[in-house]
Amino acid sequence: MLSVAHLISYAIRSKINGDGLFYSDPSAAKHHGIQQIISQYVHSRDTYCKIRDLLDAEMTRGLSREHNADAKVKMYITYVQSLPDGTEKGDYLALDLGGTNFRVLLISLKGSTIDMKNKIYPISEELMIGQGSKLFDHIASCISSFVAEHNLRSKSLPLGFTFSFPCRQESLAVGRLVKWTKGFCCEGVEGEDVVQLLQEAIQRRGDISVECVAILNDTVGCLMSCAFLDHDTQVGVILGTGSNACYVEKLSRVEFWDGDPSKPDEVVINTEWGAFGDNGIIDFVRTSVDKDIDRISLNPGRQTFEKMISGMYMGEIARRVIVQCAEAGYLFNGKLSEELRTPHRFYTKYVSEIEKDVEGEEFLNTNTILDELGIDDLTLEDCNYVREICKAVSERSAYLASAGIAALLNRIDRPRATVAVDGSLYRFHPHFHNLMMKMTEDLILNGIKVHMMLSEDGSGKGAALVAAVSHRMRVARGSSVSLRSSTSMDQS
DSSP states (O other): OOOHHHHHHHHHHSEEOTTSOEESSHHHHHHHHHHHHHGGGOOOHHHHHHHHHHHHHHHHHHHSTTTGGGOSSOOEEOOOOOOOOSOOOEEEEEEEESSSEEEEEEEEEETTEEEEEEEEEEOOHHHHHSBHHHHHHHHHHHHHHHHHHTTOTTSEEEEEEEEOSOEEEEETTEEEEOOOOTTOOOBTOTTSBHHHHHHHHHHHHOSOEEEEEEEEOHHHHHHHHHHTTOTTEEEEEEESSSEEEEEEEEGGGOTTOOSOTTSOSEEEEEOOGGGTTTTSTTGGGOOHHHHHHHHTSSSTTSOHHHHHHSHHHHHHHHHHHHHHHHHTTSSGGGOOOHHHHSTTOSOHHHHHHHTTSOTTSOOHHHHHHHHHTTOOSOOHHHHHHHHHHHHHHHHHHHHHHHHHHHHHHHHHOOSEEEEEEESHHHHHOSSHHHHHHHHHHHHOOTTOEEEEEEOSSIIIIIHHHHHHHHHHHHHTBTBOOOSTTOSOOSOO
16 A cells, blocks of 8 residues: 555656556547537437437427427427429529628529529618618618619519528518517517518519518528429528528428418428527436526527537637636647637637648648637647547537437438538538538438438529429419429418
8 A cells, every 4th residue: 555655756757647647648538528528419329319308298288289388499480391303494583681781582493403693782770770661772772773773663573581680580572570689679570570571672662573472491491492393302401600400391290370271281390499498308418518608699598409510619619628628738738819818719610621621731720710719838738638529528519419310300201312501610610510410320210211402592593493382372362282283372
């Protein structure tokens, strides 16, 4: 047995870790300490199965008449009851409004091809905070200018409207703004049907024949743009600044359906899955970092799932883990720059760039980023650990999204299904697609064959496709068949 003197001598020559273990090699102590911190973001397959099943139960709750009012996963009906079948043709307009600029698009459908022209129009701060009627008059003026530019004044054009603000739909072409976000606070719009406000502005002009036949969010647009190319598409997922998903659900499961029961027996549901966990049921996978980020956010206690997945938060999660490791003396000799101590200064794009570095090589991206953040005298070991931290945080994000997708695919229960995915996180992260495919395939049941497809311009192209399908259904109104070849999307 070692004497006290021997223990003191050994401790001086060694490093004692927080778990009470001695390490004669300081690098071993550092490795163990970092791995302990990172391990909070690494979960077993069983854990992701549990998350999948909890989300499925929350979605069932959201679809029930009894529990929808207090459900956290709201499962909004989109009233989209038909997807593209390849017969759509003609010219359609799309309007994409979601920030300080908006787009007007002309989509020409010619068999299996799409020709797209678009123009971006600015929205002044004065319009963003003024009377709602002035905002919609400005939008109608821009639509009129766009139509004239393309010599379409003599045509009657259906329009699909991607409106990227919280909206409660009452039919395919009726959507009431719940609350302005993103710096908008126009008077006289909240609680109103934005389609009607747009249509009234168009009618005030009297110089164009444009009818808004559908309002949608970006997840539905994502789904529709891929469904035009791949008729197995059943799910749309956004993995960007935020995260959300929609999917094709059996009408028999939608207990609060208020449409015509003789219409097609399926409907696209906007899950709003970002709020999954707002009731605390996934707290078992949340870390102290997750809770701190939530506490100082603009919407504490809300969008729990989204805050663990999306690009708005991933960089900040990684930064806080890096700071934890540095403050414990495991990184950068315990020294931190002011830049790295600054909240939200470690951007999510840095996570993607750092993970492009190959372990054991020169870590060029990692060196460049950390140098930009004021960290000097980096070692290869530092770079490798920063990369491991980013990898753990992004893998957790990909696997959580995969658990959500698996829950949707299991509900759909088809032999084959394509998942349309859009968003900067999925588009630019070097490993996100492969990570999601691996975990999704592991979590789905009944041997479903899954394919993930990058959606191209769902907010523009997808909106026009909803309008095109709605127009096709109006022409063929009358029969009641499956979603893929259904005869109506609207409630009129």
